[in-house]
Amino acid sequence: MSLVPPHGGSLVNRVATTQQLPKLQSEAATLASITLSYREQCDLEMLAIGAFSPLRGFMGKADFESVCKEMRLTSIKAPHGNSGLLFPIPVYLAPPDDVAAKIHVGERVALKDDKGNILGILHVTEKFAHDKDLEIPNVYGTTDDAHAGVAMVKKSGNILLAGPIDVINANFNPEFPEFRLTPHQTREAFSKKGWSTVAAFQTRNPIHRSHEYLTKVALEMTDGLLIHPVVGETKSDDIPADTRMECYNVLINNYYNKDRTLLSVLPLAMRYAGPREAVLHAIIRKNYGITHFIVGRDHAGVGNYYGTYDAQKIFEKFDLANDLGVQILKFEHTAWCKTCEAIVSSKTCPHGNEHKIAPSGTKVRELLKAGQRPPMEFSRPEIADILIKWAQRVG
Numbered sequence: 001m002s003l004v005p006p007h008g009g010s011l012v013n014r015v016a017t018t019q020q021l022p023k024l025q026s027e028a029a030t031l032a033s034i035t036l037s038y039r040e041q042c043d044l045e046m047l048a049i050g051a052f053s054p055l056r057g058f059m060g061k062a063d064f065e066s067v068c069k070e071m072r073l074t075s076i077k078a079p080h081g082n083s084g085l086l087f088p089i090p091v092y093l094a095p096p097d098d099v100a101a102k103i104h105v106g107e108r109v110a111l112k113d114d115k116g117n118i119l120g121i122l123h124v125t126e127k128f129a130h131d132k133d134l135e136i137p138n139v140y141g142t143t144d145d146a147h148a149g150v151a152m153v154k155k156s157g158n159i160l161l162a163g164p165i166d167v168i169n170a171n172f173n174p175e176f177p178e179f180r181l182t183p184h185q186t187r188e189a190f191s192k193k194g195w196s197t198v199a200a201f202q203t204r205n206p207i208h209r210s211h212e213y214l215t216k217v218a219l220e221m222t223d224g225l226l227i228h229p230v231v232g233e234t235k236s237d238d239i240p241a242d243t244r245m246e247c248y249n250v251l252i253n254n255y256y257n258k259d260r261t262l263l264s265v266l267p268l269a270m271r272y273a274g275p276r277e278a279v280l281h282a283i284i285r286k287n288y289g290i291t292h293f294i295v296g297r298d299h300a301g302v303g304n305y306y307g308t309y310d311a312q313k314i315f316e317k318f319d320l321a322n323d324l325g326v327q328i329l330k331f332e333h334t335a336w337c338k339t340c341e342a343i344v345s346s347k348t349c350p351h352g353n354e355h356k357i358a359p360s361g362t363k364v365r366e367l368l369k370a371g372q373r374p375p376m377e378f379s380r381p382e383i384a385d386i387l388i389k390w391a392q393r394v395g
């Protein structure tokens with residue numbers, strides 16, 4: 001049995017080989033440079049390791065426009081039919097306007113992180129106006145500045161630079177290097193374990209009982225489970241990645257079959273684009289070698305911009321077998337039912353809300369701050385204790 005092929009057919013790798021490195025490094029030192037935003041640094045890493053396959057660099061104008069309008073690339077065709085390959089969110093480089101003004105098509109430019117380290121080289125093949133009026137309403141479904149993703153786009157440069165990249169070092173100071181597997185490495189790990197079907201769970205939160213349930217239901221259907229939290233740029237009120245990683249490790253060590261579960265982090269900068277981001281998450285995980293992707297309620301949303309199940313419904317627009325090649329596992333809201341004595345959803349349990357143990361996020365934070373564990377039917381005591389430490393530290 002073999003793993004699912006990457007999106008577009010082959011796994012991109014833009015990281016220079018040991019042989020190529022010296023030449024690239026000495027060239028980069030002579031070039032004009034651009035300091036990337038944090039989001040662009042994350043995107044560069046995702047491009048470098050093939051997580052955004054089939055993209056080999058920052059998008060040009062035709063792809064930017066067709067992705068915004070139709071969620072499809074123009075540069076790469078879908079495997080069947082005449083349409084472009086599915087890709088829901090543009091990936092671009094938008095430097096400050098005064099920096100972009102000095103860079104011309106045909107040039108090679110060094111890309112730096114915020115510490116001045118040279119990450120790689122961009123071969124500039126296109127330079128074009130950043131059509132934020134096209135991007136924002138199409139990708140985010142709102143133009144509200146209070147939306148974290150929208151605000152990020154509005155703040156970014158008005159000129160986009162596109163072209164393939166050659167990467168020297170995608171990240172000089174990676175978080176959780178021991179849990180930072182590339183798509184190539186997860187694929188290798190799955191093969192070694194003999195898994196051909198793998199479910200992935202995307203998260204930017206600690207895992208409580210209801211999400212533990214979803215992941216285990218998924219694992220009942222597959223050979224393995226990839227717990228794949230986002231550790232790139234997240235919102236400032238999200239729980240920090242180190243606290244979340246402690247939770248995931250404790251949970252896996254105590255409550256999961258370790259032979260069937262893999263924990264790895266994803267260096268993705270969240271857009272909070274709800275439905276479109278759910279599609280991006282599925283494509284990314286396909287590149288990591290997964291075959292089943294869990295989409296719960298409010299996937300990758302923020303505030304009240306998207307309907308509870310919009311991120312599930314968007315997949316109905318596509319021919320999943322041809323466009324994606326990944327199965328979407330759609331889950332309803334789940335919680336502990338005191339009468340069923342199990343985690344249930346409205347699909348599986350006939351009892352009303354008064355039977356459920358589902359404290360609100362605000363209530364949970366209050367309890368944690370006061371040093372109290374939420375009900376064990378909501379959160380495992382080991383997880384509660386880690387979160388109490390965090391809540392009391394941040395005050």
Ligand SMILES: [Zn+2]
Nearest residue numbers: 337340349351
């Ligand atoms: Zn029930």
